[in-house]
Amino acid sequence: MRAVHHWIDGKEQPGTSGRTADVFNPATGEVQARLDLATRSEVDEAIASAARAQVKWGATNPQRRARVMMEMVRLINRDMDKLAEMLSSEHGKTFPDAKGDVQRGLEVIEFAIGAPHLLKGEFIDGAGPGIDMYSMRQPLGVVAAITPFNFPAMIPLWKMGPALASGNAVILKPSERDPTVPNMLAALFKEAGLPDGVLQVVHGDKEAVDALLDSEVIQAVGFVGSTPIAQYIYERAAQTGKRAQCFGGAKNHMIIMPDADLDQAADALVGAGYGAAGERCMAISVAVPVGEETADRLIEKLVPRIEKLKVGPWTAGNDIDYGPVVTAAAKANILRLVERGVEQGAELVVDGRDFSLQGYENGFFVGPHLFDRVTPDMDIYKTEIFGPVLSTVRAKSYDEALDLVMSHEYGNGTAIFTRDGDTARDFASRCNIGMVGINVPIPVPLAYFTFGGWKKSGFGDLNQHGPDAFRFYTRTKTVTSRWPSGIKEGAAFNFKAMD
């Protein structure tokens, strides 16, 4: 049985707790590795060592730190297939999708090469007589990143790139479900020239997370995961005065206006609803067609597309549309919610409940589901299902559709499909959602913009990547300097030797 250890001080380090977690192959349901789970004291030791390493790293000039990022870009590209294969085998997503996971993380490392520019402060001369004022951005020290299972390369890289390039040391606590890729990334950072101890990967569960939250050394926590845990982390981190940004769950709506190109909208919905088995925080899980006729035509176009979806293991080739969900528990939860939807009166237009894949009967595969006539009081509308289940809520008007988006507790992403610029503009301006797509179903901002949701999808200030990340991982010091006049000599008209 393969063992996954912690990555401490530049090397794999077996845990001492005696506690482990099973890492599954979601396609077969078999355990493929055992993961060490850290104790509080193991976490504390990793932090102490990181704090020692950070002193020199924080004082290294930004250009040299940026060069580590440059080399990291080369190494990730070199190992892209290796990383994606491991990612698919532990997460279950298709191979092209796994490459996309690595790629979107890589783009933030590319952005972090610009750290020297992003870390510059401001300056004004002559703020008063003999007075200049300037600000500088300094690293925080040791920061923690706690990441979810659904993007095991992208989200750790979103944290590590800006935090490390800003001169911090990072303790990464990745998801227990797919922990190997984060270790591989840490090994690549070492190869890229990152000094030992500056990046520690500590594996664990609540015990390890609580140790990070309670540590007086850790200065900031970047969390991504489900909303209840995001809120818990935000509150507990605040008790020791930490800076925290905690991103949570989602229920992303896509409005389809009567003037939309319905073939385009249906294609977009299928990709955004079922890609990665619906296990994306930016997945579209609610379709909101405006008007009965739009709804009828949309459902008519969706059904054959959904019935054609190819569900299978990543090893079956690149024409698989999506793979298994991450665990047996996730599968059971999705199917429980589907039953609840039926009980509460939603119309199950595509029923994936009996889906089974020959040869992979023990895998965590879930067939695609499409619900019609879902209403806002139903559990399948209120809850994040995080599976291949798309709900259709019919709206009578644009205002009713907008109201659904506005009233939902989550505010991560949303989209509108229309040919009318005025409607699109109004929607983008008025909706209370962090990321908006106009004829784009999954509007994930590129690395040089920032990523973050509103309402229960994001706690704290400042988003992930883009310039916000550099603000989050540094603090501002403002210096006011006064050099009184009268100490310099009078005018001199000849060159003087510098002594």
Ligand code: NAD
């Ligand atoms: P999760 O909340 O179960 O786990 C996230 C992290 O928190 C993991 O590292 C886990 O070990 C840790 N954790 C879990 N329970 C804990 C507890 N009781 N105390 C302390 N730590 C705990 O989330 P997940 O299932 O890994 O990921 C899926 C969720 O993440 C979905 O809700 C999805 O929408 C969300 N997500 C959000 C974004 C975003 O940017 N908003 C991005 C990706 C995923």
